Amino acid sequence: MARRPIIAGNWKMNMGLEEANDFITMMVPLCEDSYAECVFCPPYIDIIRALEITSNSGIEIGAQNMHWEDAGAFTGEIAGKMLKDLGVTFVIIGHSERREHFAETDETVNKKTKKALEIGLTPIVCCGETLEQREAGDAKNVVVGQIEKDLADIDDVTKVVVAYEPIWAIGTGKTATNAQADEACGWVRETIAKMYGQDAADAVRIQYGGSVKPDNIVELMQEPNIDGALVGGASLTKDFEKIVNYDKY
Ligand code: 13P
Secondary structure, rough: OOOOOOOEOOOOOOEEEEEEEEHHHHHHHHHOOOEEEEEEEEEHHHHHHHHHHOOOOEEEEOOOOOOOOOOOOOOOOOOHHHHHHHOOEEEEEOOOHHHHOOOOHHHHHHHHHHHHHHOOOOOEEEEOOOOOHHHOOHHHHHHHHHHHHHHHOOOHHHHHHEEEEOOOHOOOOOOHHHHHHHHHHHHHHHHHHHHHHHHHHHHHHHEEEEOOOOOHHHHHHHHOOOOOOOOOOHOOHHHHHHHHHHOOO
16 A cells, blocks of 8 residues: 655744744745645644644644643643644654653553544654663664554554654754664554554554654655654754655755
C-alpha cells in the first residue's frame, strides 16, 4: 500500500501570534501544493489564526499536546476535543521533551492516543531512545517497549502516525545516519506488525525526527521505512519549504 509522505513542523515554544501570522502567510503559497502532506504544529495561541490562514490550502494544522478528558478541573490543559472543534486535524503526543520535562509516560501517551483517534484527530506518537540507551545497546528494546505500551489496544492503528526521534539527534545538529533511522523505523513497523498484523503495519506512516534539514531530507526519504519527518528547528525558517518539497529539489 502506498503511504503518502508526511512532513510536520513542530514549532515547540516558539513564535507569538504576529510572528506566526507572518510566517504562515509566507509559507502557504510555497507549501500548499506539496506532494507530501504538510502539517504545521504551532503553539496553542497561534492555532486559530493558523487555521484561518491555511483554510483554503491543503496544509493541515496540528497541536503539540492535548488532554484526554473532554473537560474538567485540569488547570492549564487543553482538551483534544477543544482542538478538534476548532478544526485542528493532528496532534503530537509523547514528544521526548514532554516525557522528560512534563512527566509524560507511556500510560498517558496511550490514553491521549486513544482519545485522539476516538474524536477524529490524527495522533503523531513520538518514541526514541537517549544517547545512553543507544550506547548501552538498548535502543531497540526502548523503542519496542514504548510502541508496545503507547499503541496498546488501539482500534485502528493505521490512522496513527509514529515519529521516531532519537533524543541525541534532537536540536543537536547530529542526525542519525540514514541506516540508523531506517533501522529504528523498521523496529517500529515490526512491533506494530506483531501487535496488529503486517497489513496494518504496512499502512502506518512513520516519520524520522532529529536535526532534519534540506540537505539530509532527500536521502532520508529514500529509506524504505521512512515516510516523512517531524522537524523542529528547521520548521521555523524558510528551510521548511525545501524539506516539505524535498521531491522537487
Ligand atoms: P530538531 O529538528 O530541532 O532537531 O527537533 C526535532 C524534534 O524534536 C521535532 O519534534
